[in-house]
Amino acid sequence: MPPTIAKAVPSTYAALESVLVSEADIKKRLKKLGAEIMELYGEQEITAIAVINGAILFTADLLRHIDNPIRLDCIRISSYRNETRSTDKPQVLGNLSLDLDNRHVLLIDDILDTGKTLSLIVSMIQKLHPASVRTCVLLDKRGRREVEFEADFVGFQIPDKFVVGYGLDFAERYRNLPCIGVLKPHLQNPPEWA
Numbered sequence: 796m797p798p799t800i801a802k803a804v805p806s807t808y809a810a811l812e813s814v815l816v817s818e819a820d821i822k823k824r825l826k827k828l829g830a831e832i833m834e835l836y837g838e839q840e841i842t843a844i845a846v847i848n849g850a851i852l853f854t855a856d857l858l859r860h861i862d863n864p865i866r867l868d869c870i871r872i873s874s875y876r877n878e879t880r881s882t883d884k885p886q887v888l889g890n891l892s893l894d895l896d897n898r899h900v901l902l903i904d905d906i907l908d909t910g911k912t913l914s915l916i917v918s919m920i921q922k923l924h925p926a927s928v929r930t931c932v933l934l935d936k937r938g939r940r941e942v943e944f945e946a947d948f949v950g951f952q953i954p955d956k957f958v959v960g961y962g963l964d965f966a967e968r969y970r971n972l973p974c975i976g977v978l979k980p981h982l983q984n985p986p987e988w989a
């Protein structure tokens with residue numbers, strides 16, 4: 796007997812109502828973002844910290860456009876569960892493995908929304924006495940800010956819509972989409988496969 800598929804998960808592109816940022820737009824912007832970062836840091840070494848899982852794809856592609864010496868670490872945060880809104884208290888899960896003392900830290904995240912996640916991580920990093928801390932996000936939903944926070948490098952400003960793709964998830968799905976898109980409304984409620 797053939798195996799039965801327990802839960803029907805919609806295929807990625809079919810789940811999108813619209814594409815907000817295309818794969819080509821991302822590629823073009825990342826090249827420029829890499830150049831901006833190189834210009835600011837000059838010949839300095841950068842300690843990049845990716846906020847995973849969301850920033851995995853963005854970080855991997857962006858760092859290939861930066862020619863400085865780079866050390867890379869990751870930090871895991873849980874701020875969303877299966878909902879499309881932030882929880883009040885993002886939590887840091889696990890520790891950094893690189894020392895940050897007197898280092899130039901570049902924190903990389905997928906999206907700046909309420910600002911709670913990045914302001915929490917920045918204040919945590921500041922206690923480790925880095926030489927500098929800067930932040931880089933692929934997307935910025937400026938209209939949603941609940942705490943004052945601006946990133947030093949921003950890929951795209953986007954409207955207040957829940958987006959998925961290129962690392963961004965809904966209930967851990969859709970991270971593998973090569974573009975950024977808006978989920979169809981009926982898929983934005985925690986579905987039975989979550």
Ligand code: IMP
Nearest residue numbers: 849881907908909910911912957958963
């Ligand atoms: P903040 O703490 O509200 O700024 O939330 C930042 C985190 O929430 C990001 O790192 C994302 O993981 C998640 N997030 C915010 N908006 C979206 C979205 O539209 N789609 C997917 N994840 C999002």
Ligand code: MG
Nearest residue numbers: 846848849905
């Ligand atoms: Mg995230």
